[in-house]
Amino acid sequence: MNDYNHLPVMVNEIISFLLQKKDGSYIDLTAGLGGHLSAFSKELSKDAKLFGTDRDSAAIKKAQDKLADCPQQVQIAEAPYSTIDKILPQFSVSSFDGVLLDLGLSSLQIDDRSRGFSFKDDGPLDMRFDPQLSGRTAADLLNESSEKELADIFFTYGEERQARKIAKAIVMERQKSVMETTTQLKEIVNSVIFPPYQNKSLARIFQSIRISLNGELEELKAVLPKLVPLLSQAGRIAVLSYHSLEDRIVKRFFQQMKKGCICPPEFAVCVCGIEPSFKIITKKALTPSSEEIAVNPRSRSAKLRVAEKI
Numbered sequence: 001m002n003d004y005n006h007l008p009v010m011v012n013e014i015i016s017f018l019l020q021k022k023d024g025s026y027i028d029l030t031a032g033l034g035g036h037l038s039a040f041s042k043e044l045s046k047d048a049k050l051f052g053t054d055r056d057s058a059a060i061k062k063a064q065d066k067l068a069d070c071p072q073q074v075q076i077a078e079a080p081y082s083t084i085d086k087i088l089p090q091f092s093v094s095s096f097d098g099v100l101l102d103l104g105l106s107s108l109q110i111d112d113r114s115r116g117f118s119f120k121d122d123g124p125l126d127m128r129f130d131p132q133l134s135g136r137t138a139a140d141l142l143n144e145s146s147e148k149e150l151a152d153i154f155f156t157y158g159e160e161r162q163a164r165k166i167a168k169a170i171v172m173e174r175q176k177s178v179m180e181t182t183t184q185l186k187e188i189v190n191s192v193i194f195p196p197y198q199n200k201s202l203a204r205i206f207q208s209i210r211i212s213l214n215g216e217l218e219e220l221k222a223v224l225p226k227l228v229p230l231l232s233q234a235g236r237i238a239v240l241s242y243h244s245l246e247d248r249i250v251k252r253f254f255q256q257m258k259k260g261c262i263c264p265p266e267f268a269v270c271v272c273g274i275e276p277s278f279k280i281i282t283k284k285a286l287t288p289s290s291e292e293i294a295v296n297p298r299s300r301s302a303k304l305r306v307a308e309k310i
């Protein structure tokens with residue numbers, strides 16, 4: 001893939017909400033191809049510090065290349081973002097003025113057919129974010145899970161209404177041949193879902209397998225509370241999500257941090273003593289402009305939420 005195919009999503013909005021200090025410390029926990037970090041670099045003074053994490057070693061390499069000429073200090077670490085508290089000692093700071101989470105897949109991953117993320121190309125059913133590590137592939141998941149487990153994955157993580165029908169078709173088909181390729185999966189889905197619904201179902205099925213395999217929602221739920229103590233005073237967190245399951249987790253987390261108190265509603269006075277720790281900056285999730293969607297159709301499902309530590 002050429003770098004110019006990769007356009008960082010809602011980059012202007014993120015710059016204006018996140019970069020409150022020209023010489024601050026900023027991290028993209030989903031560094032990907034370094035698109036956002038590179039745009040941050042152009043806005044910040046040379047005393048600013050830029051950091052990144054990503055689970056995908058191919059992405060780390062791309063991000064490092066892209067950021068090689070930045071005037072600021074840049075450090076990128078290969079790690080799942082939920083381990084940010086453990087890897088922080090590798091970085092030359094103890095807190096951040098801004099944290100970005102740009103969830104989901106990069107165009108590098110979608111466009112590389114050998115990764116098996118897209119139903120538009122034939123490839124192996126892999127779908128791991130960190131293929132260098134051993135671990136279950138999408139093929140393992142599809143070959144080993146029971147019909148009920150598959151249906152639950154498709155329904156829970158893909159919100160696919162025909163989950164049971166598709167799971168049944170997979171289990172019947174895999175008795176004849178082992179599940180190995182994206183084309184095989186596509187053909188099975190298309191055998192039970194009819195036009196014009198096929199592409200939507202395929203997108204939901206591929207998404208659900210990827211989310212389940214990589215524990216994406218668990219990662220998100222684990223990282224959000226860890227970020228609160230890592231933000232500087234008035235530091236901001238921006239999260240770009242691409243489907244409602246992720247957005248719901250972010251929205252609820254921000255609301256809870258704004259509220260603080262976790263006492264049951266029937267308590268007349270607060271006994272937990274937990275103070276609010278966030279101010280919500282984006283009352284409603286922001287979405288890309290029609291101009292951005294026209295130039296970068298992959299941005300169309302993005303939702304941006306920003307909060308500030310108080």
Ligand SMILES: C[S@@+](CC[C@H](N)C(=O)[O-])C[C@H]1O[C@@H](n2cnc3c(N)ncnc32)[C@H](O)[C@@H]1O
Nearest residue numbers: 030032033034035036054055080081102105106
């Ligand atoms: C949408 S891309 C980010 C693009 C990036 N902001 C840019 O401008 O180039 C999402 C990235 O997050 C990474 N990722 C997904 N889950 C992750 C996790 N749990 N920990 C670290 N990185 C993760 C993916 O490997 C992918 O490179």
